[in-house]
Amino acid sequence: MKRILNYIFKHKWLLAIPTFSMLLVIVVCLFEPYVQKLFIDKVITGGERTLIPYLIGGIIVINIIKAVFGYIKEYLFDLLSAKVTKDLKEDLFGHIQKLPFGYFDKMNTGELMSRIGEDVENIWRAIGFGLRLFVENSLYFVFSSVILLYLDWKLALACIIIMLPIAYIAIKLESKIVDSYEKISDQNAVINTTAQENISGVRLVKAFGREKHEILKFLKMNRKNFKLNMEQAKITADYFPPIELLTNISLVIMIALGGILVINKEITLGTLVAFSGYIWNLIWPMRMLGWLINIIAQNNASANKIFKIMDIEPAIKDSSDSVTLPKISGNIDFKDVSFKYGEEEVLNNINLKIPAGSTVAIMGTTGSGKTSIINLLGRYYDVSKGKVLIDGIDVKNIKLNDLRSNIAIVPQDVFLFSDTIEENIRFGNRNASDEQIIEAANLACASRFISKLPEGYSTIIGERGLGLSGGQKQRISIARALVRRAPIIILDDATSALDMETEFQLLKNLNSLNDKSTVFIIAHRISAVKNADIILFLDNGEIVEKGTHDELITLKGKYYEIYKEQFKDFETITQEVIA
The missing domain is CATH 3.40.50.300 (P-loop containing nucleotide triphosphate hydrolases)
Structure with missing residues (x-):
């Protein structure tokens, strides 16, 4: 989490403005139940009707501030999380580009795609919702507890004590849920790898009539993923009901004990109504604790996977x-x-x-x-x-x-991008002119077949050169190397x-170059x-x-x-x- 926070603090102003908005919304929300108390005790019970415009005006102002600054808070926190995940994706992708061939010899493409995609999205969700709500709910809980103790310490203690076991449940839940998400993340990578390999090799699968085998293989992987998700769901199901029960008991205690205190004239009716408003600032954080721990656990599991890659020192x-x-x-x-x-x-x-x-x-x-x-x-x-x-x-x-x-290299395993022929050749030299691209295609003996295509050099080829023959793909790959003009x-x-015949002409063209x-x-x-x-x-x-x-x-x-x-x-x- 510390390293994620470093990414967050890179955007200090983007963090400061929504944080200020969040604090302002919390403060005005904490005033609202107290205004209700004053309305009941001073206006309804005390008969001070001159206070009505001020109190109603106060409620209107509170709700306007909540609406305006609530919007700023939500939008800018979302923007912050989007920028953090953008930075994280760029750093991760950039680091992957620095890793040597040896790393990719052992690493599956599907696993890397899981890290760049799913795991970074988990971090986005944690920053945009989980982390922010955790801080927000913690502040509500602390400030509301102080106010409740000020209103009536006996009633406040009775409600707060019943919630203490929730903290113990949350700690137990966190220790189990993190391990569960680690396993789910690993299995998602396995599924992505299986799907990626199958889709990339779908023509081979169909050619050998192995569709049923591949389906069964995927079902086996997916069944294991389902099993891991059900284990995670069971952990959640074991811990969420006790949290709900304890928060509801706290609410019952507040109503029962508070009612007795009102009857005995130890507190006013307005105080009990205000108490009811503040107690929800304790109940909701407690009820959301399990959900927030889920999100933060996902974040930690995903962050560990991502930074494990980023900690690999390029050999x-x-x-x-x-x-x-x-x-x-x-x-x-x-x-x-x-x-x-x-x-x-x-x-x-x-x-x-x-x-x-x-x-x-x-x-x-x-x-x-x-x-x-x-x-x-x-x-x-x-x-x-x-x-x-x-x-x-x-x-x-x-x-x-x-x-x-x-160095210009034409690898044994020809790889072409899903783009135009022109852009595939220009990949060898981003500054190449159209004339240089055509010249490279001529040297590679590719210009003749390219000119016969419906859109010539602007023809978009399929993934890895789908639709082209092996020889055509090789000639485009050779043109890509020649346009580089490398020594x-x-x-x-x-x-x-x-x-x-084409091979002879190609080698003859190479030997005829002036800058040999x-x-x-x-x-x-x-x-x-x-x-x-x-x-x-x-x-x-x-x-x-x-x-x-x-x-x-x-x-x-x-x-x-x-x-x-x-x-x-x-x-x-x-x-x-x-x-």
């Missing part, structure tokens, strides 16, 4: 002596680089020297560490041992923003869905890598072969075996023609 961040490097040449050195993913060694003793402007192709078996090499280059992960140098500077000593702004370009199996970038190509096809300046073949995290296409063919190693397999039909045809 990859700028070092204290990091240097600014707005533009790089593209000279790259891997010196004795090893990398572990968890306990598993992925790369072992990698040594590479790549001149700027070179094209480097990386081949190898699945899981040999091809993608890991380029992940280390952009510091998406950090090396376990050794150094990765760009232009002679360790990447750990380059500001992350500078480093990554000089380092990484194509991670980026041409696997392209036909060989250092290009990394990860591929499984010889046709994609044979013209590279340096070809690496990885096996079990080690470079087992390195050279040009002709050198590796002469070596007759693993690269040659793949070449023979992929070009055996071509060689057979060639031999038949020669014969």
